[in-house]
Amino acid sequence: MRRACRGSDAAFAALVQRHQGTVRTFLRRATGSGWAEADDLAQETFLVAWRALRSLRDPAGFRTWLMGVAWKRSQDRTRSALRGAARDMAWMEGQESARGVSAEDRISLDAAMADLPPDVRACVALCLAQDWSNAEAAQALGLPLGTVKSHVARGRARLLKALGGSDDA
Template sequence: MNAAGLDEALVAAAQAGSTDAFSRLVERHQQAVRSFLRRTCGDWAAADDLAQETFLAAWSRIRRLEQGASVRAWLCGIGYNKHLTAVRSASRARTRDAAWEAGRPVIGVGRSDDRLTLERVMGELPAEQRACVALCLAADFSHAEAADALGLPLGTVKSHVSRGRTRLLQALGGSDG
């Protein structure tokens, strides 16, 4: 049986629900799909991830593959669409991150001795207080979001943040006014 005939038989079996047949299709075409995506992405790790996504999507869409269609071309098409989606998603993330950075207030900690002092004082805070300060002051979580993330009561989070902020400001020679 030639390669096209074998692919057609495997597709028919996979469309009937055979995971073994689909596995054989993956084995037959994974190198070609990975190679295509590696050249397209320029990033081997991302290409390997996209190849996995491609085969997962292909399994869910195998019944849509028309008889006689090229399996390799179909798989590369799915892979290319996965790549385009990843590129668009990364672009949106960069735009969102840039907008967030542009709107973020500048923190007055610029000197390295201030940073070292902050790191030292953060390390001296009790673990729960340090986590609350890290989320609310450094990561811009609301008190409620931090309470949800840490599984702590809202009032406890507010107290931890207030006490932690006071200790940090004292260490930097400021006041909590």
């Protein structure tokens, strides 16, 4: 612990090795999330710990301090997710009222968009959702103009089919 506090990478790596299982398990149980989320939070925890290690007053209390850091990181992530969800909901409500599209239809559209290949989805997002010209989208995406046009037409047709509409326009 003393060597790690003085900046020894090897000593800190030994501390990580010793405590990572406990931190990951705690975070998984405390957050109710899967291992991937717990692993991300554990990495953040050890990064914060490494940066703040010299501020630790009682090296004997490292484990307790480390779990406190882990808990604070998980709380920060939860608050961030809640703020993001609130922003998304406010945005969706604004979109719904502006375009007369229900939240259910918006979710269906998002799911249908997710099923499009990435390049087709990008063309549809720019040309249909953002009202860009095909030429602007071609330039931004680095695709030939004809490819953008066909991606937009193909994407529009697939979206209409997935949403139960007709392609009469």
